Amino acid sequence: MTPIIQLGLGGVGRALVRQMLAVAPTIRRRYGIDLRYTALVDSRGALAGDPALTDDQIQTVLTAKAAGHHIDSLAHAITDRHWLELLPATMAIVVDVTAAGSHAAPLAAAISAGHRVVLANKRPLCESYELFAALTERGATRYEATVGAGLPVIGVLQSLIDSGDEVRAIEAALSGTLGFLMSELERGVGFADAVRTAHQLGYTEPDPRDDLSGADVARKALILARTCGMHLPPDAVIAEPLFPATLKEISVTEFLQRLEEAEHEVMNRLQVASANGKVLRYITRISPDNGVEVGLRELPTDHPLASLRGPDNMISFTTNRYADRPLVVRGPGAGVEVTAAGVLSDIIATAREL
Amino acid sequence: MTPIIQLGLGGVGRALVRQMLAVAPTIRRRYGIDLRYTALVDSRGALAGDPALTDDQIQTVLTAKAAGHHIDSLAHAITDRHWLELLPATMAIVVDVTAAGSHAAPLAAAISAGHRVVLANKRPLCESYELFAALTERGATRYEATVGAGLPVIGVLQSLIDSGDEVRAIEAALSGTLGFLMSELERGVGFADAVRTAHQLGYTEPDPRDDLSGADVARKALILARTCGMHLPPDAVIAEPLFPATLKEISVTEFLQRLEEAEHEVMNRLQVASANGKVLRYITRISPDNGVEVGLRELPTDHPLASLRGPDNMISFTTNRYADRPLVVRGPGAGVEVTAAGVLSDIIATAREL
Known part of the structure; x- marks a missing residue:
């Protein structure tokens, strides 16, 4: 047994x-x-x-x-x-x-x-x-x-490495909640309203800042990067939060009321991206040469992660063997x-x- | 050792x-x-x-x-x-x-x-x-x-089944060659020219009928279906060929010359799909209830396989646990x-x- x-x-x-x-x-x-x-x-x-x-x-x-x-x-x-x-x-x-x-x-x-x-x-x-x-x-x-x-992510990465491939870049959308929010913004919903709706529907943690801080995504990014062989200390990955520091220490109720104070920055980023002919996604980008980023990034519309709508996760591996076209995994990345x-x-x- | x-x-x-x-x-x-x-x-x-x-x-x-x-x-x-x-x-x-x-x-x-x-x-x-x-x-x-x-396909399927999930449907594009051809047709290239180009570039087997017959895709479909637990005999999967029976027994040289005889049927199917607001893909569809299909199918434009361009493979698993949104794997599905x-x-x- x-x-x-x-x-x-x-x-x-x-x-x-x-x-x-x-x-x-x-x-x-x-x-x-x-x-x-x-x-x-x-x-x-x-x-x-x-x-x-x-x-x-x-x-x-x-x-x-x-x-x-x-x-x-x-x-x-x-x-x-x-x-x-x-x-x-x-x-x-x-x-x-x-x-x-x-x-x-x-x-x-x-x-x-x-x-x-x-x-x-x-x-x-x-x-x-x-x-x-x-x-x-x-x-x-x-x-x-x-x-x-x-979703098959860690096992795929380990198989690539074990078979002698080398990771050039991992680009990923690792938060269903943030994916849902970005899709709502693209539909024209304001950031504060989108967060409140997600909170009411139970799509966020009880304290939505646990999602909006990016801290959980940062942990996933650290695990992926270390699995790639990067010897990173625990604080090496700093996620970009989607709310200002002034909203950090207040109660959940007050945070939900004052969400408009986070709205301007995010909506502005969205407009700039749109004016550049790009889309805005909350992504993780890992490359052994350039380190780890977690935050809002503008992506060209033909980028694999740009096609993502709603709460799906997506992970794209570019390696020596998957150099021209990446290996991509997509689907629900949360749920009991x-x-x-x-x-x-x-x-x-x-x-x-x- | x-x-x-x-x-x-x-x-x-x-x-x-x-x-x-x-x-x-x-x-x-x-x-x-x-x-x-x-x-x-x-x-x-x-x-x-x-x-x-x-x-x-x-x-x-x-x-x-x-x-x-x-x-x-x-x-x-x-x-x-x-x-x-x-x-x-x-x-x-x-x-x-x-x-x-x-x-x-x-x-x-x-x-x-x-x-x-x-x-x-x-x-x-x-x-x-x-x-x-x-x-x-x-x-x-x-x-x-x-x-x-x-690409992680068989291992993913076995993990789903081993953990007690049940496959409702697998939909897949399993031929890089046929994917390349369909993309060429969507760019406006005629079928005969597209096949000749693919043959010259070495994208097809030496005899392009080995790809166009769908026989290799049928073998992959049979393996997937059997892995799902379907007790199928060897001849259970019949692939739709992309050329008429009259071109079956001739030499490769003659086949390449007479490709126009295969053109009408495929281009007609493409036009009908387009008129219906759909896209045409050479796909495999497996469901334990409805069996296995391998051939040209019209897909709505928001179907996961509709987004596919070029020679990538794509495999979409819809299961009891991935019911609303499938688990999807995509990337190059061939190469030494x-x-x-x-x-x-x-x-x-x-x-x-x-």
Whole structure:
């Protein structure tokens, strides 16, 4: 059996558990791999199996979490030990589908002990470069779902590099929310109204500045750049925010009211781009020679990213072998089910190696 | 060490050998995998190592093949044994980069003996469904390069299915040659002239009917459909040819002279599509419910495949999870270097499992 310890039981975490239960029998038949949860862990504790959790125990966890309870509310919950202590003596897969900022070092410790890691959580890969190297050494960590959710991005990039290709440039639209906003602006909607609508529809984070700051895109850009082999420190990627510093420290309610103060700058950029016969996109541009940029950029109308409408992600790889015409991947780059599916694919690929 | 036997030393085969020699030290360092050729095989013989070929021996083979010689012209060549007899007792990877039609059964025998297979050759997967099942059982064969060359297509499809998603439709443009031709027609070039130009530029096979018949696209469609789980016999996919049956049996020279006889039908279809406000594309459409189609189809201008210009391939997956907006992959789907890179990635992925 392949033991799995899953950290995180939010939306993605619960979707992953459901998908795992659904496919485990097929995977056993198809590849002879027996995927088993040995522990499910949330922010307050863990439920561990002996050696594996039963389907009934797993269902109990799902039910409790869906009702808003933590694992420490369950019988047999373990609250006095760190998840590292729950790892079995045989090789296990640790799956991190939290958004926690404190997991990089313990995950690296798990890898040192011979275990493998699968991440949807971007933060462990965005600490010091040394921690990134420790996590990814010898392919010990898979992290497809950190960029573009279920879209094939990290795996594609690693295959290109492993086969001896060299990346010249990656150009990408990595935020569905910002993509949606730019399309609204192109339809003639004002920036403040577009943000308010997106917020009401639940397309943004509860605090829309978490999207508009570009910080999440910057993390994805850092992960892509480091995967390309660029030895970057955590603060190397600075995203251009779509609101002024004066709106940074106020409440969400006040921010939504004062959005007009962010409007002029963005609309002005849009008009200038349009007057130049170009389109405006919030993009990531990575080139080993020129570094990493994250922000609003004018693009010619025949640029691959210019064709993008709405919330799709798009990633374009220009390499020595894909020099004249890039390799392009496009599709929904967020969502609970596709993110969980990306994680599950990584778990299966890892289990096939053990 | 991971022993590799490579069948085929044409353009793709030689590019693969060169790429392998270039990346092997990095792969050894990065993943602890020692990729070694134990034999190189062409249509007339084999050169086998003891246990592995030296870099000098491999260079000798490359030099001989580049000069148009066969392996049986080399010292120590083996001509009296089938490559199956060269397989080592330990698990090896058999790589088929030929276009041979006779390899399916021996490759299945290699798998029965515990070996693994990587294919750029489409034909072994296009024999009986039973042979396809025998080759792909338990993921024993990887075949990314059979569809879209180095583009991520087969791996993406398998990941979707393994994670419990269900394919509703695959729509794809899988022929760079036919894509180039359709773009020429849209520029106003006549069909006969466009084919003659493509032939002169070396964009078509030596006999352009090998492209215009759609037979190669039909093979890719069959592989995709079978990968989706459709139990199809070899003759299940019938491609629409872009020339009349009267031009089927004549010489290439005569065919190129009489191309005008194929022109009317295609140009008429283009005009009808245009009058309907649509575009004409040579596409593959696969849906588990409605079967497989390969041929000229009218598409609305906002269809993902309508945006395609020139020789790029494009593959659009609509699934239960990618229901509203598809997952789309686009880029060059042919070429010696990118095809070899697709094969090499499959070899590395396989070696990581051994």
